[in-house]
Amino acid sequence: MNKTSDDTLRALADLNGEQRYKYMIKSALENEQIWILADEDGCVMLNTQDEDCVPIWPHEEAALAWANGQWKDCKPTAIALKKWLQDWTPGLIEDDLALAVFPNAEEEGLVIYPDELDFALKRKMG
Numbered sequence: 001m002n003k004t005s006d007d008t009l010r011a012l013a014d015l016n017g018e019q020r021y022k023y024m025i026k027s028a029l030e031n032e033q034i035w036i037l038a039d040e041d042g043c044v045m046l047n048t049q050d051e052d053c054v055p056i057w058p059h060e061e062a063a064l065a066w067a068n069g070q071w072k073d074c075k076p077t078a079i080a081l082k083k084w085l086q087d088w089t090p091g092l093i094e095d096d097l098a099l100a101v102f103p104n105a106e107e108e109g110l111v112i113y114p115d116e117l118d119f120a121l122k123r124k125m126g
Contacts, residue, residue, distance in 0.1 A: 009061055009062060009065065012058075012062070012102075013104045013105065017101070017108060017109055017110035018110060020101060020102040020104070020109065020110065021101045021102065021110045021112070023058060023102065024056065024057075024058045024101050024102045025117075025120050025121060025124060026058075026124075027058030027059060028058065028081055028084075028121060029081070029121065029124055029125065031058075031059070032080060032081040032082070033078040033079060033080055033081055033084075034056050034057075034058075034078070034079050034081065034084050034088075035056065035057040035058065035059060035060055035062070035063040035076050035077065035078055035079070036054060036055070036056055036057075036063065036076075036077050036079060037055070037063050037066055037067060037071055037074040037075070037076060037077070038074060038075060038077045039071075039073050039074045039075070043077075044066070044071055044074055045097075046100050046103065046107065048098075048100075048111055051097075051098040051111055052096075052097055052098065053097065053098045053099060053100040053111055054092065054097055054098075054099055054100070055099075055100040055101075055102075055103050055109065056099055056100070056101060056102065057076075057102055058102055060076045060078070062102065063076035063077075064076050065105070066103075081121070085118060085121065085122070088114070089114045089115065089117070089118045092114040093113070093114050093115060097114070098111050098112065098113055098114070099111070099112050099113070099114060099117055101117070
C-alpha cells in the first residue's frame, strides 16, 4: 500500500463526516483492510452521548495521527477486510458497540452501527 501524504491527510480531514464515510468504504475495499488503534488492553474506544464507539480509519497514517495524548501508547492495527466482516462485525454487534468512522482531530465523525458498515461494504463488493 502507498503511504498517504500529509497533504492528502489534511484534505481528507477537511471533508465532512458523510464524505469521510464514503472515502472509508472506498479505501477499505481497495486496500482490503480497516485500521483501528490498539494497545495491550484492546482497541481505543470513544463515547458519544448515546453510544460507545470503536473509531476506524481508512489507513495507517490517519489512525497514527490519533496516537497521542491519552492514546500515545496505542499502535495503528490493520484488520483484514475479510476478518472484519467475519469476526469483528458480529462481535461489535454482540457487544452493542457502534463505529466512529474516520473521526477527525475534533473527534467528529459519522457514528454508524457495524451492520450498516457491513451492508455498505458488501453492497459495493457486488
